[in-house]
Amino acid sequence: MNARVRMLHAVLRERGQDLYARALLLTGDDAATTSLVERALADGLGRGHRPETAEDAEGAVWDALHRAFRRDKGDEPALAARATAMDEPDIREALRLLPRRERVAVVLRFADGLAATAIARTLDAPLKAVRADLASGARTLADERPDLRIDVEDAVEGGVEEAFSMTLDGGR
Amino acid sequence: MSNELMESLARQAETGGALYDGRGGVDxxxxxxxxxxxxxxxxxxxxxxxxxxxxxxxxxxxxxxxxxxxxxxxxxxxxxxxxxxxxxxxxxxxxxxxxxxxxxxxxxxxxxxxxxxxxxxxxxxxxxxxxxxxxxxxxxxxxxxxxxxxxxxxxxxxxxxxxxxxxxxxxxxxxxxxxxxxxxxxxxxxxxxxxxxxxxxxxxxxxxxxxxxxxxxxxxxxxxxxxxxxxxxxxxxxxxxxxxxxxxxxxxxxxxxxxxxxxxxxxxxxxxxxxxxxxxxxxxxxxxxxxxxxxxGSMDPVSAAFEGLEPRVDGETRADAQEALVCHVGEADNPRFQPDDGDGIASWSTPTCEAVWIPGGKLLELTDVGITQQDKFTSVIQWKAINVSGRTLDLDQASMGVSIDLGDVGYVMNSDGVSVGWTPWNGDSTRHALLSSESDPLSLDPGNPIAGEKTFERDDKALDAHGAVFVRVVREDDEDGTRELLLELPWSLAG
Structure with a gap:
């Protein structure tokens, strides 16, 4: 097994759950999730110089996943059956109201707590565009789900520069 | 911060983790x-x-x-x-x-x-x-x-x-x-x-x-x-x-x-x-x-705009001709011909193009180029050019990209019509350029200026770099997206 494949195994072992979780949150579809994760692995580990450390590899794949989703165009598959408790509206339905680029910005902002500048670095996107995406996405979500009490200004201006750690329960 | 949204996203994330577990982990x-x-x-x-x-x-x-x-x-x-x-x-x-x-x-x-x-x-x-x-x-x-x-x-x-x-x-x-x-x-x-x-x-x-x-x-x-x-x-x-x-x-x-x-x-x-x-x-x-x-089969005839062009190589200078690029992209890869995703934001591609001269003197001349560091993460490049051709130029002011050549740095950042990093020349006669999905034709009269600015991720090496501004030429057959003609305006901030 060469170094690149060892890295692939290591990333999946350490971050497989996070990657699938994030991809499903973004796409809402099992098949699209699998495809997105595979693309992220290929983009993150298959191109350019091999990351030097496992941490670099995990970061490269994580960024690649969000960038690949943002680049996607075309129709999206229907949402898979809801998996959350029946007494709570499915957040994915609200996220589906957002174009992909707004959705990925909003998820990075609220699931990871990142600031717009950090999101722009993650997505390799212009800061101005990210701020516009956050504002528009947050506004749409706020209108659709007032119960979430989303502050549009906070969405654009708040957040931290670095994600400290990623866990399934969103803690850091 | 919306704690409610954070918690809702976190709960949803658990189902994605289960999807990975269901596939048997690293197998x-x-x-x-x-x-x-x-x-x-x-x-x-x-x-x-x-x-x-x-x-x-x-x-x-x-x-x-x-x-x-x-x-x-x-x-x-x-x-x-x-x-x-x-x-x-x-x-x-x-x-x-x-x-x-x-x-x-x-x-x-x-x-x-x-x-x-x-x-x-x-x-x-x-x-x-x-x-x-x-x-x-x-x-x-x-x-x-x-x-x-x-x-x-x-x-x-x-x-x-x-x-x-x-x-x-x-x-x-x-x-x-x-x-x-x-x-x-x-x-x-x-x-x-x-x-x-x-x-x-x-x-x-x-x-x-x-x-x-x-x-x-x-x-x-x-x-x-x-x-x-x-x-x-x-x-x-x-x-x-x-x-x-x-x-x-x-x-x-x-x-x-x-x-x-x-x-x-x-x-x-x-x-x-x-x-x-x-x-x-x-x-x-x-x-x-x-x-x-x-x-x-054969290719469709080309527009008159592509006739009479002369080959150009990297570093060549001429006072009697305008630097330009011919980008043979095919409509499938021409962003002007991609479906509009409706978000109102231009998308850009970075095709490989052939370097050419348009004989007959300069058409556009850069009079001002500058890079300012806006904040810790962002820089802005501003430029201005004058129509020196003596005739009206039909240009696309929505398709004006900027290439910042940092030499053999090993990376390229392409975003929003700016390409910063690795030298864009593939060989002596071909290089990468920038094409936008948006189009906004402008008839620029002789002596009149055209200007633009682009924001890009701050890179201190850009401050004494060289590069080029590209301006797409609007042709009489602009509905044909097989090829594009770009004017190339070289600049250098070194020294």
């Missing part, structure tokens, strides 16, 4: 497809950014350019035979091989015999693909395989379709690796490449010739192996689509135009790996068969 179901994609990405490693792979070949340096991921498609081979894995193997053929040279005048079955460490052998589990230059050999006195169909169709926009058929011309069944069969189009196949290089795609290659010197040939080692037995008289067939951008790479000079105009009939070479009897090891044998391709 073949997860790893195998990812490994295939990684292998493919290693082949296509320039997707989305600029990537140049230099391959040092005996007797010269060639470069294979891969740009923006998959530029062409190759369909799986269709075999007329059942998959009974029985037949002549590489072990049977290797012992009888003899040296082959460009001018030895012999005929028979041509082959290529590569030697490599097992860890570098893509067929022995090495997780990368490669193109290599290996010794040419004669495998047999009579042909074992022959090309029985070699057809090329040129579409109006320059897209090229290749279809082929390979037959077993021998009296024995032959074991072939149909999954890794690759095709090559050569414009001048009976000479040694003289440093022009070649352009490689996914099991596709365009070159003046596959001879890297008089004893060695270029061979591609790509794809997923899939062995089949080719019985006597049976055939493998396949087709491939090469988009116009592939014909802007190294070693492709004039081929597309020559095929379209009827002045070049390229030779189609099929290279098929012959698997060994056991596991792949340190040697790999490929059989080669070639035929002159028949060509049908």
């Amino acid at each position: 073949d179901a997860v790893v195998a497809p990812a490994r295939r994609r990684v292998r493919r990405a290693r082949t296509m490693r320039a997707a989305g950014t600029l990537g140049v792979t230099a391959l040092v070949l005996a007797g010269g340096v060639a470069a294979a350019l891969e740009w923006q991921g998959q530029r062409g498609e190759i369909a799986p081979a269709i075999t007329t035979v059942p998959d009974t894995l029985d037949g002549i193997t590489a072990d049977d053929l290797r012992a009888g091989t003899t040296m082959r040279t460009l001018d030895d005048g012999r005929t028979g079955q041509a082959g290529i015999l590569c030697t490599m460490a097992v860890k570098d052998n893509p067929y022995a589990g090495a997780d990368f693909s490669r193109a290599d230059s290996c010794p040419a050999v004669w495998v047999a006195d009579e042909p074992l395989v022959e090309v029985t169909r070699a057809e090329v169709v040129v579409d109006g926009d320059g897209t090229v379709h290749v279809s082929w058929e390979l037959a077993n011309a021998s009296g024995d069944p032959i074991l072939v690796d149909e999954g890794t069969l690759s095709i090559a189009l050569a414009s001048d196949p009976d000479r040694v490449m003289s440093g022009e290089g070649y352009t490689a795609g996914d099991r596709q290659l365009i070159a003046p010739s596959l001879w890297s010197d008089a004893k060695n040939r270029v061979v591609q080692m790509e794809g997923d192996t899939s062995s089949a037995t080719l019985a006597p008289g049976d055939t493998l067939a396949g087709d491939a689509t090469l988009d116009p951008q592939m014909f802007t790479g190294l070693g492709t000079d004039g081929l597309l135009e020559g095929m379209s105009g009827g002045s070049i009939e390229p030779t189609l070479t099929l290279q098929v790996r012959i698997p060994p009897a056991g596991d792949a090891g340190t040697r790999e044998l490929f059989l080669e068969a070639s035929a002159v391709a028949s060509i049908t």
